[in-house]
Every structure is written in structure tokens, then in C-alpha cells.
Amino acid sequence: MKRRARSRAPAADRDTLQSEYDFSRAVRGATASRYARGTNIVVVDPKVLDVFPDGASVNEALRALAPVIRRGRRGARRRKSA
Numbered sequence: 001m002k003r004r005a006r007s008r009a010p011a012a013d014r015d016t017l018q019s020e021y022d023f024s025r026a027v028r029g030a031t032a033s034r035y036a037r038g039t040n041i042v043v044v045d046p047k048v049l050d051v052f053p054d055g056a057s058v059n060e061a062l063r064a065l066a067p068v069i070r071r072g073r074r075g076a077r078r079r080k081s082a
Contacts (some may be wrong), residue, residue, distance in 0.1 A: 023071055052058045 042058070044058065052061065
């Protein structure tokens with residue numbers, strides 16, 4: 001006689017929510033706008049990760065570059081209006 005194999009749901013499909021959690025009065029997206037206001041996510045190209053290994057190094061480089069970009073924008077506006 002052959003044994004039937006147990007059918008197990010893949011780990012992603014199993015319900016792992018604890019019974020003591022009660023979301024019956026939860027509101028979907030209640031904090032999403034507050035979270036979005038305080039968060040800016042930028043994806044760094046993998047080819048430059050050796051130069052910018054973390055957020056602090058990216059911010060440092062952008063702070064150094066920002067005045068140059070601002071000057072370039074002001075110069076471009078002057079040339080257009082002339």
C-alpha cells in the first residue's frame with residue numbers, strides 16, 4: 001500500500017499571523033502619507049557602489065556638488081533671457 005504524500009503549502013502561502021493580533025479595526029494606509037513625507041529613497045547604480053557605500057557618502061558628495069549645479073542653473077537662466 002502506497003502512502004499518500006502530505007501536501008504542504010509553500011512557506012509564503014502559510015498563514016503565520018498570531019491569533020492574538022486583532023486587526024478588525026485597522027485602517028489601511030493610515031500612516032503611509034506621514035511615512036512618505038519623511039522618506040526619500042534613491043536607488044544607487046551598482047556600478048558606483050564602490051564610491052558610495054552608504055547614504056552618508058552619497059549625501060556628502062551631493063552637498064559638495066549642489067553649489068556647482070545651482071551656479072550652472074543660474075547661468076543657464078541668464079543666457080536664455082539674454
